[in-house]
Amino acid sequence: MSVPDASGVLIFTPRRDMRRAVFDALDADGGFVLLSARDALQLEALLADAPPLHVAVVGSDGSDDVRLGLRILRSFAAYRDIPIVFLVPDGPLAVAPDDGAAWLRESAIAAELAQRVRMAVAVDTTPRVIEAKADFRFAFHAGAAWVVAAADGGIIDAGAAMLRLCADDAPIHGRLLRDVFSMNDGSTWPIPDGDASACMLRRVDGVEIPGEVDVRHLVDDMGGHRIAVAFRDMRSSDTATRALSLLSVLDACPSDDEGLGEVAAMLADALDLDVVGVWSALPESDGGPSVVARIWNGPGQVEWAEADQLPLLKRCLGGEAIVCLGDGRTEMPADPLVEALGLTSFVFLPLLDERRNPIGALMAGRRRTGSDGRVFELALRAASARFSAALELRRSRDQGRERGLVDTLTGLPNRLLFHDRVDTTIREAERTGELFAVLFVDLDRFKGINETLGHAVGDQVLSAVARRLRASVRGSDTVARYAGDEFTLVLRHITKREDVLRIAEKIVQAQEVPLHLDDGSELQATVSVGIAFFPDDAVEGELLLRHADEAMYGAKSLGRNNYQVYAANVDTAQQQQGELKARLRHAERNGELRVFYQPQVDAGTEDIVGMEALVRWEHPELGMISPGFFIPLAEASGLIVPIGEWVLRTACAQAKAWEDRYGMGLRLGVNLSAVQLMQPNLAGTVARALEDTGLNPTQLELEVTESISVKTVPHLVETLDALHAMGCRIAIDDFGTGAASLDYLRRLPADRIKIDQSFVRNIGVDPDDEAIVRATIDMAHRLKRGVVAEGVEIEQHLQFLRANGCDELQGFLFCRPLPSLTFDKLLAERERLVAEGQALSLA
Known part of the structure; x- marks a missing residue:
């Protein structure tokens, strides 16, 4: 089923910020006719005009007004089967209203919503008819243990993986879904269509297996109702999954005390830890080891002894890694803190600087043993590197040596330090309400300079551009060499957007002045500049930089040697994208690819x-x-x-x-x-x-x-x-x-x-x-x-x-x-x- 050229999209949510985010995401993508309603009353008036709609995007906040709006939407015959994409909060996932299976977290609106909407439009919403004896596995992800039940919940068929899970137990056929799958949220069978619903599989012999289920309601060729359920056993993969997911988000946390506490809390949640402790022991600091993060999820209050009274901590600060997984293969060493916390499995890992010298220690443990010891240890070693980096960065800042954070050619902050400064600026701006801008500066035709005049000349150009950029902004602003011929800037304490535009114009004009090279010759190197504003264009550093990058390409498409603001002129941006899309259609035929x-x-x-x-x-x-x-x-x-x-x-x-x-x-x-x-x-x-x-x-x-x-x-x-x-x-x-x-x-x-x-x-x-x-x-x-x-x-x-x-x-x-x-x-x-x-x- 093909996607219409211009698909009608209904945006329904009482939140103005969410409506704007959805509108921006879909409007930038193009190909959509957008209609929005803020409440059920406005929605009913809008639908009375019978607009051609292909999909609805609904903010699932659980309010009575949203539920009323969904009932109104379904009451119109023309929209009874319209596909819906629900937007849910970034916290713990709530069940989407109206049994919606398609959902997206708020943080992914800009990156993924347009694709989800196109997919929803392209899906044929007519009921899928299957044969009574068909293979129901088409409804599931690979590797799931599946069963199929009749309308009364009695199981009539099961896959090989499910039979293996229930081996040496009573037959799975004939049991009721409500007796086999106990839903963690208390839902009773039959539950609506949905994915990844947490549950417990209960065998007749009393064994309980944690997992999650996908549910599909199907219709056979005789009109009979069938309930297909796919169960995924989470015992072996749960810890490993959370551990691997944890690795990819650790670096998003800042390196101050608050950030280290956040990392420790994330670590405890991801690995189901009862305790996490982090000590700093920089050799140049006075007073001995100090606690910088401490998480205790066990019962009651526990008095933590001083560092000099903990023998395992002393050994760890001496560079020794102590790993006791409670598997019987290592003897449990004596330690007053371990005994006071009641730990049966724990690790003490030294935090090392770049010279492999101990600068701190990480302790983590549980009050019970587990079967995931190897993944547990690997994830903690990876986390220890995060804490080590934070302590090392703190030391570098305290000593005024931002080692590894400065570009050697220009002396500017490099990409890593720039991201850290953007994150710091965002946190301060969220607290103070400050407006700031991110600029993405790219040298025009720099590749030609390198290829024709050599890399030595290219280095001279980069150094000169860096000096001119620093001279064009204030001391409180940040100028960084992001990569190659790309520079990035953070302009702070902005009162009016026009102030940033004046600085951007100043940057463009400053770069137009010919450069004097070491051999006495002159060279002109112009730049294209893209601008994005916080919080108007984005509230996340990565997205803010991406928008500035897109605006920079807009400047290049307008002939280079100018600046453009992200989405400042939607019509112009759409026209530029339309022109490039049209040219791209003929790129293969014209031999441009x-x-x-x-x-x-x-x-x-x-x-x-x-x-x-x-x-x-x-x-x-x-x-x-x-x-x-x-x-x-x-x-x-x-x-x-x-x-x-x-x-x-x-x-x-x-x-x-x-x-x-x-x-x-x-x-x-x-x-x-x-x-x-x-x-x-x-x-x-x-x-x-x-x-x-x-x-x-x-x-x-x-x-x-x-x-x-x-x-x-x-x-x-x-x-x-x-x-x-x-x-x-x-x-x-x-x-x-x-x-x-x-x-x-x-x-x-x-x-x-x-x-x-x-x-x-x-x-x-x-x-x-x-x-x-x-x-x-x-x-x-x-x-x-x-x-x-x-x-x-x-x-x-x-x-x-x-x-x-x-x-x-x-x-x-x-x-x-x-x-x-x-x-x-x-x-x-x-x-x-x-x-x-x-x-x-x-x-």
């Missing part, structure tokens, strides 16, 4: 084992346009489907040609977007590309972004299973950015995971990210998945990844993405060197 190839190398031998195909758009007027800018346009407009197929066919044909010429068996990685994965004929498209080009399916690796979930892409597992069965390999791309769980890894037929470059680039800078990389490699290997690290740029990255067992590497340290002709020369040179080496060995 390019496929570049970046090699992947074996971590041990550094020999080429594969390459990733990367699409580039060479606009005749704007030059190379970043994939981060035009890929979202392609996805929003649906153009990603034909573009993706063109990339697949082009890359497969090129890989086959290289295989015929060099016979290296190189693996070819091709990215698949969420939109492509939703195409029902994707497996057929891939099969035809392989057949037409002659490439062996085992040489093709299809990369799926970690943020793509089983819930947002229907039949994701089935599609990937079909591709895997064909012989293709599957990789999870950008791993670590989407908080994927071990359960997610198990359910997808993934051969490898690719650690996101944002973590790799911080190796040697941020101990948090180093810990995440170590834990990810270890967990992936335990799941028998290969690991490739993206963004390897310096020798330090290589040595760290090699020492921690990473399998393959990809990044600028080895090679930038290359056009096919240059990549062919690389392979030919490799063949020549191998031949020379073989000749020497035979001589």
